[in-house]
């Protein structure tokens with residue numbers, strides 16, 4: 397027993413000294429300013445941000461702090477900002493508070509999250525009127541159908557068939573709304589229809605007995621379950637209020653694509669700042685967490701499309717299995733081999749090893765793409781969290797912030813600073829590397 401413990405502590409020490417070697421020479425500091433900025437704490441009361449709660453988003457205040465800390469608040473023209481993992485569109489929406497108005501280009505691979513980010517950003521630019529009256533018309537038409545025995549085709553995802561999860565009357569109402577919106581989409585006025593599609597999708601969780609809980613949806617019988625039509629109309633009203641009161645300008649676009657390659661971003665654009673939070677290597681599979689919304693809206697309609705969508709994401713969870721070319725593994729071997737050496741044999745060992753290797757390869761690809769997109773002297777700010785995998789006391793700490801800096805170096809960037817936003821407490825794990833940080837990286841003039 398003692399001998400095992402000693403071997404374990406030797407492995408932990410070896411891993412921590414590996415991380416210390418990789419981050420050697422990079423300034424790091426406890427940055428309390430960032431503690432509240434790496435989570436979406438206050439977003440639920442902020443216009444536009446409040447349209448949908450994304451637990452993995454960062455705060456609406458992060459961008460302003462980063463712009464100040466990088467000295468970019470002195471730039472007197474509108475900044476050009478890039479977010480390759482746009483998620484709920486926090487970067488694009490919060491940029492509207494900066495003056496002069498920056499142009500924010502975002503990339504997101506999840507179709508539902510892309511809809512969320514793009515309609516928020518576009519609504520700030522176009523400020524459509526008449527959203528509530530359109531929502532009322534749609535609801536009246538849907539209601540006239542749900543009071544008849546008409547059947548609506550249900551998404552093929554088994555979760556929707558479970559009466560415990562979804563009271564079937566509420567589900568019929570949601571399906572009738574989506575069906576009405578699909579017919580309207582064929583006629584035109586795409587932005588307003590898309591805003592209402594978002595309002596319908598954002599009503600899925602409140603009308604169900606399910607709750608997003610970390611990596612999964614859990615059964616959660618609700619006493620205060622919402623009524624589908626009332627929830628839909630409430631959300632449409634909230635959107636209309638925010639649009640009416642919006643005086644800020646906005647610029648740029650949110651695109652559906654792969655943030656590691658960014659081929660959807662026009663080639664002639666070069667950016668002053670790339671700010672983003674990539675998926676963390678913590679087993680969260682965004683395709684799974686936001687599946688109800690995507691299936692309800694018909695963005696995913698069968699198992700194959702679901703699997704393909706998973707494969708498009710950064711390797712942050714073990715449900716991805718992709719072949720890895722041997723020569724790319726050699727390039728990152730010095731970074732990942734000491735981590736892989738600490739994985740205990742067992743059922744999950746191969747999946748964890750593949751995930752760590754795949755994650756670093758994805759980061760290298762990301763930074764190589766950023767190298768073509770960032771102007772000389774530009775900045776990168778990357779908010780990322782480290783995690784522990786395995787049994788309490790013996791698990792492997794995956795220091796994503798150290799991996800980010802190592803990948804950035806491979807692509808020719810110069811890591812400047814790790815601002816440690818907060819230390820994460822995990823039972824029986826006392827590692828200094830269990831933390832959430834903002835990594836600052838620059839690109840010197842060539």
Ligand SMILES: C[S@@+](CC[C@H](N)C(=O)[O-])C[C@H]1O[C@@H](n2cnc3c(N)ncnc32)[C@H](O)[C@@H]1O
Nearest residue numbers: 453454481483484486505506654655682709710
């Ligand atoms: C931590 S979240 C970003 C949240 C965002 N900063 C916000 O405040 O809403 C990471 C995002 O990366 C997206 N993602 C994962 N793989 C991607 C890829 N290959 N290309 C683009 N986006 C990807 C996920 O769908 C998720 O929305």
